[in-house]
Amino acid sequence: MTWVQVTAPTRRSALIASAVGRVFAARAAAERREIDVPEMDSGEIWQTDDGAVTVWAMPRAGSVVLADVDGTAVSWPQLDALAAVAGWSGSWEFSSFEGEPRMAALATEAAARRVATKMRVDVAGVPAPAGIRLVPMTDADFETYRAVADEDYAQERFASGSESTIEASRRVAAEQMAEYLPDGPRTAGQRLWTVRDEAGEGAGILWVGFDDHAGFIYDISLDEDRRGQGMGTQTLRAAAAETASAGLAVLALNVFGSNEGARRLYAREGYRETEILWSAPIAG
Structure with a gap:
């Protein structure tokens, strides 16, 4: 042949x-x-x-x-x-x-190595959130978020193999953040919140974008000392509630291949894997 x-x-x-x-x-x-x-x-x-x-x-x-x-x-x-x-x-x-x-x-x-996984959930079947509230990001909140988000995103991209060097991942991360959020927290179609507990204390962030078809979680993160308390699950549910409020039936997200814990959490919450991106070496 x-x-x-x-x-x-x-x-x-x-x-x-x-x-x-x-x-x-x-x-x-x-x-x-x-x-x-x-x-x-x-x-x-x-x-x-x-x-x-x-x-x-x-x-x-x-x-x-x-x-x-x-x-x-x-x-x-x-x-x-x-x-x-x-x-x-x-x-x-x-x-x-x-x-x-x-x-x-x-x-x-x-x-093959799993680079990323695309997942989706029908928001009608997601339970209502409890024990947290979402507060829209202020400009000050957004500056604090950007101070760490670009580097976190670059590190995730590099760990997943999306780029071959951390410098390239940092460049892509900065370019994408500028493209997706040209007007910061007031960018049309994008919603950014700080996650607060029942006492009003900050616990993390949530960023969801909306288009004509679905909501999409661009970023969800809990502070290190607030993890393992069920707040990640409740934040996911809050994202689904916001998606439903926007008149959309589906919430989607991508998970980097190295983040097995997040993928398991999303699966427990009813998210389906719709597409997996793979990488395998060319023998030569």
Whole structure:
């Protein structure tokens, strides 16, 4: 078996369109909602010489996004053979979706590292919070939050393998925080609170963004001395209550692969894993 790159424009575009359709159908099924399929024309298409397997890949510096694999059973030795032919090195980056076993099987076969997990919950089934209250962040609160949040986020990204150096993770963290919160706590579509206990003492922070489809937890953190007291669970429930108040039915979040404790907490609270992002080394 040999690999051949498809470069004829019409055929390449048709195969990419098919791959995009499969990927977004899998995401829509996992998230249990309709998702518009975008028009895309990026990446490379490779096929085995017998046409049995088609791969849609997006090479970049140090890694290759394995966006879609279609056809009969494919193994990592075959994919690594493709990488050798194409001249790729570094790592494979790919996603597996709930209910779609092929990429999950590849992750198991390669003993791939979990980079991040996307999770969602229907807020109608979440119990009401108790024992805490959310207070909108003031400008002073926000400055205190930003003083530590950028570095915490950078450290999480670096630990998960999102970037190869802590300097790169710090740069990405600062860029994303500036992009998501250009107007600080008054940024449209974003809500930031300090979490307070029944006595009014500060205990942590919560940041939720809202769009037309769902709420999304960008950050949730309890002070070190307030952890293990059930306040994290109650803060999660408060986020669900705020999402319901915004007229939305679903609350979503991402968990870095290194944060197993948080993933277990979210699972106990009814969050489903809809997509897992994986990384595996390219053999060479």
